[in-house]
Amino acid sequence: MNDNEILVTIGNTPYTTTIKHGNNTLIADEPEELGGQDEGFNPPALLLSSLGSCKAMTVKMYADRKKWDLQEVNIKLSYEILKSELQQTTYIKCHVSLKGNLDKDQKDRLLQISEKCPIHKILSNPIIISSNLI
CATH class of the missing domain: 2.20.25 (N-terminal domain of TfIIb)
Incomplete structure (x- = not known):
């Protein structure tokens, strides 16, 4: 594997x-x-957990590299599905809380960095799922 x-x-x-x-x-x-x-966890909770943990890890790695005083990252996630005749749209909300001795510019930068995590990128771009029997 x-x-x-x-x-x-x-x-x-x-x-x-x-x-x-x-x-x-x-x-x-x-x-x-x-x-x-x-x-x-149920499957939707696992999906949100994957996104939240990826964002938190990415932010922590960046802050560590910059030697910023980031002591804790908390991300509260939720989702809502809105259906229309043609499609459904899923809205994922990520509320990010950063603890540490950080100024506004550092916090803003860390929020930007959170959106560069691999799972955020996967979920923000087209996804094609192929299933087959083996």
């Missing part, structure tokens, strides 16, 4: 899904009211 591959497995337990990447494992699930076991 390479760095871009994830193995997802579901068995007989309704909706409880094991996600493997290298030596790491996550559990995804649905809440009990939807028939799941509520043992892990």
Whole structure:
């Protein structure tokens, strides 16, 4: 398995899904009211988690390289789907909070940098998903 591959497995337990990447494992699930076991994040939460963690890591790496006093990054994410006759549009909101001894210019720059994280770039550009049976 390479760095871009994830193995997802579901068995007989309704909706409880094991996600493997290298030596790491996550559990995804649905809440009990939807028939799941509520043992892990649901798929939309995993998507938002991926975006938020990528933004936070990217901001931290940049601040560390600049030797800026960034002590903590908090990102609160949510999404809303608006449907029309022709398509649906998903709006993801990312509320970024930066703690540390940073001036306004540094904070503004770190917000710009957060939008350059790899997951933000993936989600902001056209995506083609190809599925096949193997």
